[in-house]
Each structure stands twice: as structure tokens, then as C-alpha cells.
Amino acid sequence: xxxxxxxxxxxGLSKSYGTHVGCRDVSFDLWPGEVLGIVGExxxxxxxxxNCISGQLEPSEGDVLYRTQxxxxxxxxxxxxxxxxxxxxxxWAFVHQNPRDGLRLSVSAGGNVGERLMAIGxxxxxxxxxxxxxxxxxxxxxxxxxxxxxxxxxxxMQQRLQIARNLVTHPRLIFMDExxxxxxxxxxxxxxxxxxxxxRELGLSAIIVTHDLAVVRLLADRLMVMRGGSxxxxxxxxxxxxxxxxxxxxxLVSSVxxx
Amino acid sequence: MIHVENVSKTFTLxxxxxxxxxxxxxxxxxxxxxxxVALTGVxxxxxxxxxRMIYGNYLAASGQITVGGVDVVxxxxxxxxxxxxxxLGYVSQFLRVVPRVSTLDVVAExxxxxxxxxxxxxxxxxxxxxxxxxxxxxxxxSPLTFSGGEQQRVNIARGFAHHFPVLLVDEPTASLDGTxxxxxxxxxxxxxxxxxxxxxxxxxxxxxxxxxxxxxxxSGFKAP
Numbered sequence: 001x002x003x004x005x006x007x008x009x010x011x012g013l014s015k016s017y018g019t020h021v022g023c024r025d026v027s028f029d030l031w032p033g034e035v036l037g038i039v040g041e042x043x044x045x046x047x048x049x050x051n052c053i054s055g056q057l058e059p060s061e062g063d064v065l066y067r068t069q070x071x072x073x074x075x076x077x078x079x080x081x082x083x084x085x086x087x088x089x090x091x092w093a094f095v096h097q098n099p100r101d102g103l104r105l106s107v108s109a110g111g112n113v114g115e116r117l118m119a120i121g122x123x124x125x126x127x128x129x130x131x132x133x134x135x136x137x138x139x140x141x142x143x144x145x146x147x148x149x150x151x152x153x154x155x156x157m158q159q160r161l162q163i164a165r166n167l168v169t170h171p172r173l174i175f176m177d178e179x180x181x182x183x184x185x186x187x188x189x190x191x192x193x194x195x196x197x198x199x200r201e202l203g204l205s206a207i208i209v210t211h212d213l214a215v216v217r218l219l220a221d222r223l224m225v226m227r228g229g230s231x232x233x234x235x236x237x238x239x240x241x242x243x244x245x246x247x248x249x250x251x252l253v254s255s256v257x258x259x
Numbered sequence: 260m261i262h263v264e265n266v267s268k269t270f271t272l273x274x275x276x277x278x279x280x281x282x283x284x285x286x287x288x289x290x291x292x293x294x295x296v297a298l299t300g301v302x303x304x305x306x307x308x309x310x311r312m313i314y315g316n317y318l319a320a321s322g323q324i325t326v327g328g329v330d331v332v333x334x335x336x337x338x339x340x341x342x343x344x345x346x347l348g349y350v351s352q353f354l355r356v357v358p359r360v361s362t363l364d365v366v367a368e369x370x371x372x373x374x375x376x377x378x379x380x381x382x383x384x385x386x387x388x389x390x391x392x393x394x395x396x397x398x399x400x401s402p403l404t405f406s407g408g409e410q411q412r413v414n415i416a417r418g419f420a421h422h423f424p425v426l427l428v429d430e431p432t433a434s435l436d437g438t439x440x441x442x443x444x445x446x447x448x449x450x451x452x453x454x455x456x457x458x459x460x461x462x463x464x465x466x467x468x469x470x471x472x473x474x475x476x477x478s479g480f481k482a483p
Contacts, residue, residue, distance in 0.1 A: 031337055189358035196357060200371065218357050222336045236315060236336040243317040247273030254274070 005067060007032045007205050008053075008173055013062035015045075015052050021229040022048035025062070028224065028234070032172070035199055035206045037220030037237060039213060039252070045229035046209045047177060053207065054094055054175040055084055066173075089119045093166035097178035099158035103150050103165065109136065110146040112165045120169055135164040139194060156187035160194070167198065176208045180215055192218055213256055217241055225249045260425045260456035261290040261313060266322030268308055282308045286322070286480040288458075292424070295447060295457040297467045300477035306460045309477060310427050313458065314349050315339040326425055344372055350418030350428045354402060354410045362388065362405075362413055363398045369421040380420075387416035390442055408434050419446050426450060428459040432466045444470050 006029035015022035023045035030036055040046045051057035053064050055076055064076045066087070076084060088094070096102040103112050113132040114122075122128050133143045139160035141153075150158050159179065166174060179195070180188040196219060199206060210216060216223055216237055224234040225246065233246040244250045268283040283305040290296045298306040311317040313324055315331050324331040327346040329338060343349075348369070356365050363384050370380035388398060391412040397405065402413040415431055428447070432440045440463070447470045450457060461467040467474065 034337060034340075186359075193357045193360050217355075221340050236339050238316050239318060239336075242311070243270075245271075245318065250273050 005073065006030055007067050008207075009065040009073070010053050011063050011065070013049065013052055013059050013064070015048050015057065015059050021045070023052065023226070024229045026224075026231055027062075028231075030173075030205050030207065032205055033199070033203045034222065035208065035220045037216035037223045038207065038209045038226060039211060039216055039223060040226035041211060041252075044226040046226050048229075049226070050175055050177055050207065050209045054092065055088060056094075086120075089116065090169050091172045093169070093171040093174040095159075095162055095166055095174065095176040095179050097181050099150070099155070099162040102162040103158060105149060105151045107149070108147045109141065109150055109153070109161055112150060112161060113168050116165055116169050131168055132164075135168050136161075139164045140190070156183050156191070159183060159187075159191060163191075163194070163198075167202070170202065172205060174204055174206045176206060178210050178212075179208065180212065181210070188215075195219060213241060213253065225252065260292055260327055261288070261458055262323070262325040263288045263309070263313065264323040266309070266312060266324060267320045268305070268312060268317060269320045281481075283312070283477075283480050286477070288475050290425075290456045290458050292454045292456050293451055294473070295451055295459065295471045297471040297474045298458065298460050298477050299467075299474050304477045305480060306477050307429060309480070310349075310429060310458065310460065314347065314427055315343070344369075346424050348418050348421065348423030348426045350415055350426070350431055352411070352414075352429050352433070354414045354417075356402060358403055359401050361399045362393065362402045365402055365413060366416045366420055369417060373421055375421075383420055384416065387420060388413070390446075391416050392439060392442075408436070408439075411435065412439060415443055415446070419450065422450070422453060422455070424455055426455050426457045426459075428457060428461075430460055430462060432461065432463045440466065 008030040011027045013026045014024050026049055038046045038049065048057065052059045065073045066076060068074050094102065107115065110129060110132040113135050114128040117128050117131060133146055136143050136146060141157055141160055150161055153161065180191055183191065192215065198204060208216065208219060220237045222235065223237040223240045224231050225240065227248045233240060233244065233249045240249060241253055244253050263286055266283060266286040270280045270282065272278045286309055298309065300306055308317060312319045313326060313331065319332045326342060329342045331339065363381060366384035366387060367380040370383060371377065393409060393412055402410050405413065411434060431443050435443060444466055447457060
């Protein structure tokens with residue numbers, strides 16, 4: 001069934017650093033269960049955009065709207081700092097490119113997952129530990145490692161742990177910055193499969209920033225192509241990749257090496 | 260179920276001196292429920308391009324395409340996604356899947372996406388794989404390691420798993436041996452019998468003869 005209201009919307013977002021433009025006049029809607037991919041080369045403004053829409057960076061202009069459970073569509077600028085913080089801990093999640101930015105390396109794997117639950121008020125140790133081990137299993141990390149620190153994990157395991165830590169609170173929206181970047185190809189495939197099934201099973205919406213066109217083809221329903229801070233083309237993922245209209249998208253698509 | 264009116268398609272290659280290639284011009288066709296229609300014409304005449312426009316994979320330059328009541332040319336991405344999930348299936352010549360996902364899951368996925376319970380989806384996937392003679396020992400492996408013919412049969416099983424009311428099939432019998440070819444044609448006949456509207460490209464004339472009610476020569480859809 002089609003829902004009539006988006007879960008999330010950006011309108012006229014711009015961010016400039018002095019005279020340098022990070023991103024310019026970006027608008028889009030995201031519906032429940034939808035995965036949006038944002039692609040572009042480094043310096044295209046995709047990470048700036050992701051930081052603006054996820055509330056980590058204050059936009060210079062424009063607005064970000066989120067459909068809250070109680071009040072419907074609400075501008076994040078109209079939210080108080082505690083409201084925003086709560087949103088980021090519960091209904092939103094952010095998966096960083098480098099798992100070290102999204103994990104606490106001095107805390108055990110189980111502690112990393114349990115911490116987000118405790119932040120929203122879970123107190124029963126047994127329940128927290130059960131949820132933590134359930135999520136470790138879900139992301140294919142042996143529960144025998146629950147008391148080990150993530151610093152002893154491989155890069156792929158750290159990334160899966162970061163995903164478990166983020167999803168344990170059942171967010172509705174997940175932001176991802178190059179989630180498969182820096183991983184071996186075989187590990188990437190497993191992570192892609194995991195992300196796809198989680199999106200399907202939990203009905204998550206996701207916004208994924210990446211430079212990897214193969215990753216968005218498999219994960220994203222819709223695609224935005226960025227260059228020099230602006231969105232040059234957007235649409236259905238396979239349509240944008242197979243029948244690109246903008247000269248830059250044509251260049252980008254034709255430059256990919258086929259294995 | 261499928262209506263194509265005055266549809267044209269041009270490709271503009273911006274990075275090659277903005278060359279403009281006209282591939283389809285003023286195409287008209289309609290496919291009703293329970294009917295299978297073949298697109299014919301020499302290679303390069305625009306058969307696949309036309310199919311891809313109906314699927315929403317290529318943007319039509321002009322004209323009108325309606326599938327199951329949805330205006331494909333002007334629909335938003337999420338309307339196309341919903342159309343493809345429930346109504347419009349496409350059996351392409353190439354299998355495109357996430358590496359390391361098992362064959363059984365690849366085939367069951369379209370069913371899971373429309374909310375079929377997992378056991379039921381896997382049963383249907385197993386039936387189809389068995390009918391298409393994919394050895395059971397391979398079902399837990401990724402199809403990316405399979406031979407070309409096996410991959411094609413997995414793709415067909417995936418395409419026929421959910422009972423789509425509209426199906427696009429691109430060369431479904433190419434590179435298949437006689438028995439498997441028979442099974443694929445039987446699947447098409449069953450889909451027709453349950454009322455699916457099917458549009459296909461078949462180079463195999465005998466296959467066309469057996470399952471198709473009409474033929475449309477795409478060479479007619481070219482600028483004079």
C-alpha cells in the first residue's frame with residue numbers, strides 16, 4: 001500500500017563554507033521502506049549532504065522534515081536539542097564508513113550493542129545481554145565473542161558490529177556513509193546481503209552515500225547523482241544507471257570497469 | 260494490460276559529440292490479459308529497447324505507456340517500484356543478484372517482497388527449481404557460480420515465482436536444451452491460462468508458434 005506522507009524530506013538544502021559550496025539546493029522525499037542512494041565522486045558534496053540531513057551539520061539554508069510518531073511532519077530545526085538527541089538514539093541510526101567512528105573500542109562487543117539500549121532506558125542486565133547476543137547472531141558474529149573488544153575484530157566484523165549497535169533500537173531511518181568502503185570484496189557481498197534482508201524484514205528506510213555504482217544498483221530503489229554540490233540527476237536506480245540523461249551521469253556510468 | 264501509444268526513444272550521447280540515435284519511433288501496441296504477443300524484427304530494430312521502456316528501465320522520449328493502469332512514462336520511482344513488485348515481471352537474459360545469496364533465496368525473493376510467508380515462498384521456489392531441473396545439491400549455492408544455461412533457468416524460476424499479471428520475457432528459451440525449453444514454454448502457457456498478459460522476444464520460431472497469439476514487427480516502428 002502506498003503511504004501518502006513521506007517519512008523524511010529535505011527541501012532546498014544548501015551548505016557553504018565561506019565561499020566554498022558544500023551542497024546546493026537539494027530537495028527530496030523519502031518514503032517508508034525506501035532506500036535512497038546518493039552517488040558522486042569525492043568532493044561532489046555527498047558527505048556534506050548526508051551530514052546536513054542527519055543533523056550532524058547545520059545547513060546554511062533549507063529545511064529537513066521528519067515524520068515524528070506524535071506530531072507528524074516536523075522540521076528538525078524546530079526540535080529542541082534533547083528531542084534531536086533522542087531521535088538520533090532511537091528512530092535514526094548512522095553507520096559510519098569507518099567502524100571506529102561508530103563504535104566504542106574500549107567497550108566489549110556486547111557492551112557496544114547494549115549501550116544504545118541503555119541510552120533509551122533499558123536497565124535489566126539479562127534482557128540487554130539477550131538482545132545484544134541476538135543481534136550479534138543476526139549480523140553473523142559468534143556470541144562467543146560477546147565479551148571481546150571490537151579492537152580485536154577484523155574490519156568486516158567491526159562494520160557488522162556497528163550495524164548491530166545501530167539497529168538494536170529498531171530505528172525507522174538509517175543513514176550510511178560508504179558502508180562497504182574499505183572492506184574486502186567477499187565481505188562486502190555478505191554485508192550487502194545482510195543490509196538487503198534487514199531493510200526488507202524491518203521495513204527500514206535508508207539513505208546510503210557511496211561512490212560504488214554496483215552497491216547502489218543492488219541496494220537502492222532510487223538514486224541521486226551529485227556533482228559540484230548539486231544534484232544533476234535523480235530517479236529510479238536502474239533507469240538512471242541504464243539510461244542516464246545527464247552528461248556527467250553518462251560519463252560516470254561509462255567509466256566503470258566491468259569485472 | 261499493456262498499452263503503448265506513439266512511443267519514441269532517442270539516446271543522446273553527450274560525451275560523443277552529442278550524437279543522437281533514434282531507436283524507436285511511434286510504436287503502438289496493446290496486450291490483453293491471457294494473451295502472449297511476440298515482438299519480432301532483426302537485431303538492432305529496437306525490440307529490447309521497447310521492452311525496457313515498458314518496464315520503466317529506459318525513459319521514453321515521447322508517447323504514452325500504460326501497464327495495469329499505471330502511466331509508466333510519468334510515474335514516480337516509487338510507483339514504478341510498486342508496479343514491479345506486484346504487477347509487472349521481467350525475465351531478462353541476465354541474472355543480476357547479490358553475490359553469495361543462495362539460489363533458493365534468489366528465486367523466493369520476489370515472493371517474500373509481496374509478503375508471502377517464508378515457508379510457502381521456499382516451497383514454490385523449490386517446485387520451480389525442480390521443474391527446471393536445477394539439481395537440489397545446488398540450491399544452497401549462489402547461482403553466480405553456475406553455467407550460463409543454469410543461470411538462465413534460475414532467472415526464469417525467479418521471474419515466474421510470483422504470479423505477475425503482466426510479464427515481459429526476453430529470449431526465455433535461448434541456450435536451453437529441448438526438455439528445459441519445453442518446461443519454460445509450459446510455464447508461459449500456465450501464466451497465460453491464469454490470465455497474465457505476456458510480451459516477449461523469441462528468436463526460436465517454433466517456440467513463438469507454440470505460445471504466441473500474435474506477432475508485432477518492430478521494424479515498422481522506425482522513422483521513415
